[in-house]
Amino acid sequence: MTQLHHTFDFDPTHGYSPEALNAIRPPEAPPGFDATWSARYAKALTLDPRPVLKPSQESHPDWTVHDIAYSSTDNITIHGWLLVPRHGVVTRGMVIGHGYGGREAPEFDVPVENTAILFPCFRGLSRSASPPISPNSAWHVLHDIDKPKRYIIGGCVEDLWLAVSALIALFPQVHDKVGYSGISFGGGLGALGIPFDSRIDRGMLEVPTFGNRPLWLKLPCIGSARSVQLYARRHPEVVETLRMYDAAIAATRIRVPMIAAVALFDPAVAPACQFSVANALPKNDYNQIFILDAGHFDYPDNAAQHKALKDRVRDHFRAS
Structure with missing residues (x-):
């Protein structure tokens, strides 16, 4: 392992060797896990996302850029961007989720072709600000955490499913040909959402959070997990709620090709929690685990490793 210099008051490896990380397995699912998520998905599918497009101030020579708004659950409107390739024919769709910092603009260097890409801002964040939901990640992650069926993480997963519905409404030919890619917060949402949405045919999760909640609540960190850790000290009953929102448990149900x-x-998402998600994926010829030296932290090989990851992602989403 590369030794990285830092000023945190804890070890962001938490003492895990690569061998120990590879040995971690997800927790057992709580009763009703599959039934609960399947029911949420079925209900989300009954909604008409009614996507609305407007010209965007963003522009790019390879993409026609639209501002997009669509309807999600709880009467919330989700805003974001839609990129349509200027050249070629749209044969696939892709939803790209953001980290807990939100999203201020679309990405134009996504390594895909003939693909319409939707960049949603999940409820309460960035373009999808929705008071009284706080746009601050430390408070956003606590919104309705005391109401197991209303906890905001579930609503954000529904935003993901409705993003897929919006893409299909605009491009019916991409039905069953939609990919999902998410980082950190968006990675955790992807792990929770992909296994229950048969329209998503492959995915990529980078440094995903919400995995292995018992460890997630225990290992020192910064960011949103720290907020929940402090809350759990005063409200230990929240542990039962979080078992239903465990990305590692959900990842054991994923049956499509994944990276x-x-x-x-990683100071923000404990590596043991990330590996819990990765190790939960079925072992087969098409699932891949890509190891980064660090997440949520700049490091010497960052650019080179992410270039190699982008090459892997290009091949992954092309192979369909």
């Missing part, structure tokens, strides 16, 4: 990019060192 999991996970870090050996």
Whole structure:
């Protein structure tokens, strides 16, 4: 393992060797896990997303850029961007989720072709600000955490499913040909959402959060997990709620080709929690685990490793 210099008051590897990380397995699912998520998905599918497009101030020579709004659950409107390739024919769709910092603009260097890409801002964040939901990740992650069926993470997964519905409404030919890619917060949402949405045919999760909640609540960190850790000290009953929102448990149900990019060192999402998600994926010829030196942290080989990851992602989403 590369030794990285840092000023945190804890070890962002938490003492796990690569061998120990590879040995981690997800927790057992709580009763009703599959039934609960399947019911949420079925209900989300009954909604008409009614996507609305407007010209965007963003522009790019390879993409026609639209501002997009669509309807999600709880009467919330989700805003974001839609990229349509200027050249070629749209044969696939892709939803790209953001980290807990939100999203201020679309990405134009996504390594895909003939693909319409939807960049949603999940409820309460960035373009999808929705008071009284806080746009601050430390408070956003606590919104309705005391109401197991209303906890905001579930609503954000529904935003993901409705993003897929919006893409299909605009491009019916991409039905069953939609990919999902998410980082950190968006990676955790992807792990929770992909196994229950048969329209998503492959995915990529980078440094995903919400995996292995018992460890997630225990290992020192910064960011949103820290907020929940502090809350759990005063409200230990929240542990039962979080079992139903465990990305590692959900990942055991994923049956489509996946890439999991996970870090050996990460101050915001404990590596053990990331590897819990990656290791939960079925072992087969098409699932891949890509190891990064660090996540949520700059490091010497960052550019080179992410270039290699992008090459892997290009091949992954092309192979369909």
